[in-house]
Amino acid sequence: MAGHSQFKNIMHRKGRQDAKRAKVFTKIGREIIVAVKGGGSDPGANPRLRAAMLWAREENMPNDRIKRAIDSAMGVGADDNYEEIRYEGYGPGGVAIVVEALTNNRNRTAGDVRATFSKYGGNLGETNSVSFMFDHVGQILYPAKTASADAMFEAAVECGADNCESTEDGHEITCQPDDFAAVRDALEEKLGAPEKSALVWKPNVMAEVSEEQAKTLLKLLDVLEDNDDVQNVTTNFEVSDEIMERLLAS
Numbered sequence: 001m002a003g004h005s006q007f008k009n010i011m012h013r014k015g016r017q018d019a020k021r022a023k024v025f026t027k028i029g030r031e032i033i034v035a036v037k038g039g040g041s042d043p044g045a046n047p048r049l050r051a052a053m054l055w056a057r058e059e060n061m062p063n064d065r066i067k068r069a070i071d072s073a074m075g076v077g078a079d080d081n082y083e084e085i086r087y088e089g090y091g092p093g094g095v096a097i098v099v100e101a102l103t104n105n106r107n108r109t110a111g112d113v114r115a116t117f118s119k120y121g122g123n124l125g126e127t128n129s130v131s132f133m134f135d136h137v138g139q140i141l142y143p144a145k146t147a148s149a150d151a152m153f154e155a156a157v158e159c160g161a162d163n164c165e166s167t168e169d170g171h172e173i174t175c176q177p178d179d180f181a182a183v184r185d186a187l188e189e190k191l192g193a194p195e196k197s198a199l200v201w202k203p204n205v206m207a208e209v210s211e212e213q214a215k216t217l218l219k220l221l222d223v224l225e226d227n228d229d230v231q232n233v234t235t236n237f238e239v240s241d242e243i244m245e246r247l248l249a250s
Contacts, residue, residue: 121220143170209239
């Protein structure tokens with residue numbers, strides 16, 4: 001869609017999440033716990049933990065909270081057991097939505113997510129009902145001023161990334177999930193710390209929505225992200241920058 005910037009929408013999502021710092025720390029803590037329980041407490045040998053630690057650093061999470069999460073996973077203090085669940089569904093305008101959750105109560109989380117979809121004109125679907133519209137990748141974002149598009153693409157390829165897409169708003173580098181930590185570390189050594197990096201569901205098919213649909217959709221996404229059990233919410237909607245700016249100003 002003319003005037004649309006996926007990078008701006010990505011950073012917009014990040015900005016909304018930054019406004020809920022305490023909840024972000026809770027989500028990171030849960031991710032660390034699950035990562036340690038699944039692969040041990042050595043980030044060098046546990047790519048998922050390494051990614052969680054990078055996320056914690058980007059969000060300026062205090063070291064004592066990181067340590068508490070690791071200790072909890074290792075059986076020191078509270079014994080938190082979280083189950084990973086992915087919900088998939090459609091929002092207003094047929095937009096695809098992927099919701100990743102870590103929960104200690106499957107029934108509670110499923111009920112909350114289903115109710116939220118229903119309240120804002122969406123429908124929760126079956127597993128794999130929309131995930132085919134996304135690619136699971138490592139995503140690393142740099143501001144446009146970091147380097148030229150050609151220089152950034154060359155650096156990304158040299159560091160083992162699959163692709164680099166550049167716009168006037170910034171650079172989006174993608175790689176295979178298993179290569180995420182290595183690519184991110186190599187890029188940081190070459191270019192400095194990125195603006196954001198994470199394992200994400202990147203849409204491969206976009207859905208254009210109207211301004212009214214986008215307004216309802218943003219409310220739906222906000223409520224989902226505000227749920228303590230929800231880790232990440234990804235959608236494939238697109239609107240023009242002009243519409244996005246009006247929505248943010250309203």
